[in-house]
Amino acid sequence: MRQESVLMVGSGGHARVLADILHLSNGLRLVGVIDDFEMAGTPALGVEILGTCEDLPRIMRQLECCRVVLAVGHNARRLDLAARIESLCNDVVWQSLLHPAAVLAGDAVVGEGAVIMAGAIVNAGAQIGRHCLINTSAIVEHDCKLGDGSSVGPGGVLGGNVRLGVGAIVALGAGVINALELGEHALLGAGATAVRDLPAYAVALGVPARTTRFRDAGEEYL
Ligand SMILES: CC(C)(COP(=O)(O)OP(=O)(O)OC[C@H]1O[C@@H](n2cnc3c(N)ncnc32)[C@H](O)[C@@H]1OP(=O)(O)O)[C@@H](O)C(=O)NCCC(=O)NCCS
Structure with missing residues (x-):
């Protein structure tokens, strides 16, 4: 080949x-x-x-x-x-990359340069933007729409119809209930559960997630 x-x-x-x-x-x-x-x-x-x-x-x-x-x-x-x-x-x-042990629905769309890691599941109708990162064992439920450069950390879960803005981060083990929207470069912290929309550049922590501050897109979080 x-x-x-x-x-x-x-x-x-x-x-x-x-x-x-x-x-x-x-x-x-x-x-x-x-x-x-x-x-x-x-x-x-x-x-x-x-x-x-x-x-x-x-x-x-x-x-x-x-x-x-x-x-x-x-x-x-x-x-x-x-x-x-x-x-x-x-x-x-x-180049986009799809781990052979990831599950991608037949009608999901994956943008240029996006990476989908081992154990991740991207369900029906999901749209993954350019340069997105779907980390190990993350779940992106049906009809989610992920803006360019956004990411879901290891074990993170997006319920159906969630929208992530450009560069938004759902950190490791965090969850977003269905149909919510996280604004551009918003950061949902490790282990947090979003139950309301998050504004652009917000940092939100805890269960239920509360906005603790606003961030610059370039600041460190890894
Ligand atoms: C959001 C994050 C960057 C921390 O946010 P921050 O605003 O910089 O928080 P700080 O580290 O300054 O801590 C501020 C307070 O929040 C607490 N805190 C930090 N992260 C927290 C979290 N995820 N959940 C609950 N509380 C948290 C700290 O204990 C501290 O509390 P204190 O003031 O009582 O001591 C971090 O939690 C995170 O999620 N990082 C991303 C991890 C990740 O996904 N890595 C991917 C690896 S592949």
């Missing part, structure tokens, strides 16, 4: 999980890693660091490879990186 070459941006723990999914995916082959903070030539993920994002146009040309996946766990940084790479390489094709 013909294998498509893929470049991965990032080389940390999250990248190791994505590399594993890639190795399990028929038809895909990791050919190199891009990292702004590591030396070219350093071994990484069974291949090596080939350069920084600025080097991507040259690397893509040399390897005749246009497929790229972003191994950056932080939602806002992943979205910023996608925009930066698109401005450098107008022919980039964002």
Whole structure:
């Protein structure tokens, strides 16, 4: 079978999980890693660091490879990186990854560059935006609509018809009851249960979740 070459941006723990999914995916082959903070030539993920994002146009040309996946766990940084790479390489094709042990409904839609990890379930009619991250054993129920770059952490659960704004985060083990909406870059903290909509940039904790403060999209949460 013909294998498509893929470049991965990032080389940390999250990248190791994505590399594993890639190795399990028929038809895909990791050919190199891009990292702004590591030396070219350093071994990484069974291949090596080939350069920084600025080097991507040259690397893509040399390897005749246009497929790229972003191994950056932080939602806002992943979205910023996608925009930066698109401005450098107008022919980039964002590779999405689906673990073979994930369940994806036949009519669910998965955006470019999205990643769906082991044990995750994405149910009927769900729409997963570009560069979204559906983590290990997360559940996205029927007809949910996830904005670009949003994420559901390990074991997180979205009831039916939930809407996540761009970059919104449902942290590990958190739940959102059906038909609610989390605004852009809102953060539902680990273990929390949302029973009301959350405004954009809100941080909400506990059961039932209460908004404790507002955040900047770029701040650390991992
Ligand atoms: C939301 C989160 C970033 C913490 O929010 P924060 O506003 O930075 O909270 P702080 O750490 O400053 O703590 C403030 C208070 O909230 C409490 N708190 C923090 N996180 C909490 C949570 N998830 N649930 C309940 N209380 C929490 C702290 O104990 C602290 O209480 P105190 O003032 O009585 O000491 C964190 O809980 C979280 O969910 N991180 C994401 C984890 C994740 O999903 N990782 C993915 C791994 S793949």
